[in-house]
Amino acid sequence: MPENFEPKILAFFCNWCTYTAADLAGVSRMKYEPTTRVVRVMCSGRVDPQFVLDAFAHGADGVLIGGCHPGDCHYVEGNYKLLRRFRMLRRLVASLGIEPERLRMEWISASEGERLQKVVNEMTAQIKLLGPLELPERFREWDTELHEETFDKEREVVASGQ
């Protein structure tokens, strides 16, 4: 693991609850790790599973999705839709060999600045222990491997004269 590893956590925050909680944390000067990069969406229901996969594929060490508490969604039930997708996503991400701690979903209401601070710090600490994910690098390695395997196989085929 490189020294001074600063994880990159891509965060999707819903406008009404978690984004506002992050604003509140700011106004209240609550210090937390500078590891998140926030994409504001109107509702956590807007978070397309592809966004999460794209984030990992482009080098995120973790993905955090923040929405309103169940029952509090500004759009009635967008967060429930996210929850359903999240259950699926967690399995999908695990099957790709990505540790479950790297994908996190949290209900953080507009008044919970402290909770936001805690979640970001906690997640940063967990990911620091895990080390960088480096999926883009791994992709390149896998590509080479795949390429070499295929190439070797072809060579074998040619050598055996079949």
Place this chain on the structure above:
Amino acid sequence: MDDKTIGNGSEEVRIGFFICHCGSNIAGTIDVEAVADYVRTLPNVVVSSDYKYTCSVAGQDMIVEDILKYKLNRVVVAACSPLLHEKTFRAATQRGGINPFFFHMVNIREHGSWVHQDRALATQKAMDMARGAIARVKFHKALEKRREPVRQSVLVVGGGIAGIHAALTMANAGKKVYLVEREPTIGGHMAMFDKTFPTLDCAACILTPKMSEVGSHPNIVLWSYSEVTEIKGYVGNYDVTVKRKPRYIKEDLCVGCLDCIDHCVFKTGNTDDEFNQNLSKRKPVYIPFAQAVPRLVAIDPAACTHLNGGKCEQSCATACDRQAIDFEQKETFEHIGVGAVIVATGFKPFDAHRKPLYGYGRFPDVYTALEVERLVCSSGPTGGDVVLKDGSKPKSVGIIHCVGSRDHQTNRWCSRVCCMYSLKLAHLLKEHTDAEIYNFYIDIRTPGKGYEEFYERLQEEGNHFIRGRVGDITDVPIIPEEEGRMIVRVEDSLAGFVRRIPVDMVVLATGLEPREDASEIRRRFNISCSSEGFFLERHPKLAPVSTTTDGVFLAGCCQGPKDIPDTVAQAGAAAAESLVLLDVGYVEMEPMTAFVTEKYCSGCKTCLPLCPFSAISRDEEKGVAVINPVLCKGCGTCVAACPSGAITQNLFEDRQIFAEIEELLVHA
């Protein structure tokens, strides 16, 4: 789109980037010049500059000038939260001749300089965020805000002093007002008070004229004994359902003569009188108090013999010469349309049982402040005689401040009114009984006009003030003077030792809490709560009566504890905000709605059940989904679910978000 508006998306993208110092708020932690220098190197960025206060007039003018000078067609500002200044900079962008939706904002203050300490890392984060915005804004499109008319009526929920004042203000401005109150009468907690601090004018004398004005105002429809059960729609166009509970009285026939109450088969009260804090009994057919508005009786289904299937000669019904009593009455529902909603649902007094050491419910002469309000009131259960449960007058009274407030075991907040009402009750109790009055306080908080003077007056009147949080109240005497009395045990933190003060009566200055059903109400109106459960205002300083739902405003103690002057001021502010909305006459809808690109839609119907607003329907002829932009609220849930990528959300398009994600993750 206007032909003069540049930036139709087809020409070369020319981005202007402006980063704000916000004095030292941002520049103190983030190297803004370095960020500006870095952004200047990014593709399509034509100009990149920093400015002390970008939101100032000069800062905005700089943006306008640069748009013209550099022929910009995109603007990115890195400053505070978009929730604060997005509107400001969109307007500036528009003044420069560009569609305002070619603007994007980067939040480097609330999400950057204010929460990070490491200058290098905070600067790095700001660069990443700026790069994400630069990448995203390339894909922005010109959008138009849709205008919808606003209904010229308002719903006021709750008929306490806040709701009353807001309703009257709106009605006097010529707007139609629906005032919905859960109890049989309006008046709320204020109607229960005897006097008001610090002037000691009688609460009923100042409140009841306003109540009767509400009852007779031509612009106010007053529905008491009613509840809002459903609210749908959007700012300017809310559809509301109000449940009218059966009071078993035909409202149009009852004239409030109260003959029915006299003729009830119960000659005395058979059930606790809530208005008198259960210190007296009332009959099943009752009027909460003499000046109730509307002046209509109600029959309590829990206490009435007939309504409970018992045998009763129904003498109340026969006594009514207008045949106004109707035991068959069922609940009914009213459907109304309003432009704005003012939520003024009030508070709940702290339940003194939750502080068992203070003996409430265990010792008969431990009262809550609201009970004492009724006891000292001449229309109260004892006609204004302050007598103990055994009928004697107290010779000494202890008033315990901060019961359930400023207490980590119960509520952490200061309830703001208890110090002042305790002083008021001290004065009234002394006046009524000439007893020795002991105030047990942590701090005396009197921040208001004439409040500190009132405190001084109380001190001069010879009341005792003992600084210390009371430990407990006991009835175990250790000296003869304590026999048969309650003893307040307190550490006097000024004298520096523990004292035992024998008293005959204890008054608990209970704090203010959110109502039990506050979270249910909040969900119904789609507003938020702060962590203690009071309704959350949009901004603690600059939008104190607005909520995150446009067109829904707050007034009074449902937003947080406050005294009557502050409540009335806030109710006036909520009415003024509603009037602005109604008088402008239209609302501009945010254009971030979703739409379907027909040629990509396979007609799979995945999106249909996802929409909580039923905005999506299926065009059976074409076999595609159609989104009604009027109903769409722009959450984007359907967009994320569409397997064909046929749905696009304006301003949150896939290509915009993907660009943002990917660029946020490239380290500079």
